[in-house]
């Protein structure tokens with residue numbers, strides 16, 4: 397855990413978490429940071445927390461000592477978001493400090509009781525409410541529901557114009573203790589965090605893209621100078637860079653995304669696999685980049701990252717017990733739940749005694765209102781013939797052209 401000064405009177409306490417699956421199932425090969433903030437006026441507030449700290453209360457004491465804050469100096473605890481990666485420290489904090497006052501949204505109050513048995517000294521706040529810390533420092537609260545849970549709010553320090561939006565504007569990726577800010581990192585590292593932002597967004601935030609755009613509108617109206625999220629780096633030099641990235645990623649929900657194609661495929665005995673390379677070659681021959689994932693070998697986290705960023709998706713799977721190859725079913729269902737709408741798409745694959753994949757695919761598409769625009773599928777009985785492969789190539793080119801046309805139409809609409 398490390399402390400640093402964000403702006404005068406505002407401090408970041410952060411821990412890098414590695415060797416876990418985030419939310420119990422997302423791989424984080426580059427780790428993730430959990431950020432907490434201390435804001436000092438005449439009174440002192442702590443905003444969000446670091447999951448269970450590191451299990452050692454002395455670490456918290458030591459870190460507070462570094463910034464000349466004693467535990468007894470903390471007057472208010474502000475909980476922007478109840479997911480336990482940010483609130484899981486409350487049990488440890490209660491054991492150390494005893495009584496304290498929590499500021500949170502109305503909806504968060506119920507979860508404080510459900511998760512931690514906390515019912516007393518809870519002040520509920522929402523958009524328009526403020527908390528005066530003295531010395532000219534007033535915190536303003538803004539509801540940003542569903543970024544990422546319904547109870548989420550952001551806290552805004554009106555003195556330094558720093559916003560603490562918790563999950564919003566966050567990313568995966570451990571943060572160097574020496575350079576946790578965009579103005580202390582080289583461009584290479586900023587780009588690393590942008591890539592980690594893309595996968596974080598598709599895994600954690602994607603399903604809430606509409607509320608995210610609403611939250612961004614609120615943030616843009618505040619003349620924010622610093623964005624201090626609950627995960628990732630703090631944006632001091634160019635907070636609008638991460639706002640632009642989040643706007644771009646949220647817009648991918650309805651599309652178009654990038655003029656690229658994600659080819660997601662699974663194969664049992666290599667028959668469907670025989671069509672993958674001809675398809676990829678045909679798409680690339682149209683000048684459209686391809687991201688290829690085999691399932692279940694490729695983790696869902698990376699598949700979602702690609703699908704979210706691609707306007708086109710090709711799905712290759714064999715029939716399995718009169719239905720779709722189960723790992724593909726699971727992946728496509730999750731893509732639907734993440735609300736990747738309006739993709740240009742193509743399905744191909746092998747069957748033995750009967751088809752059945754299309755029926756199941758249609759069910760997922762309908763249930764999730766995905767509105768994907770498919771070119772005609774190619775199904776082959778057993779091993780694909782040269783004629784089948786030729787048809788796969790043809791459909792691949794059609795898909796690539798649709799993706800390019802969508803990009804073209806979109807850019808001409810933007811130009812108008």
Ligand code: FEO
Pocket residue numbers: 477479481482544545563626627
């Ligand atoms: Fe980082 Fe939704 O918690």
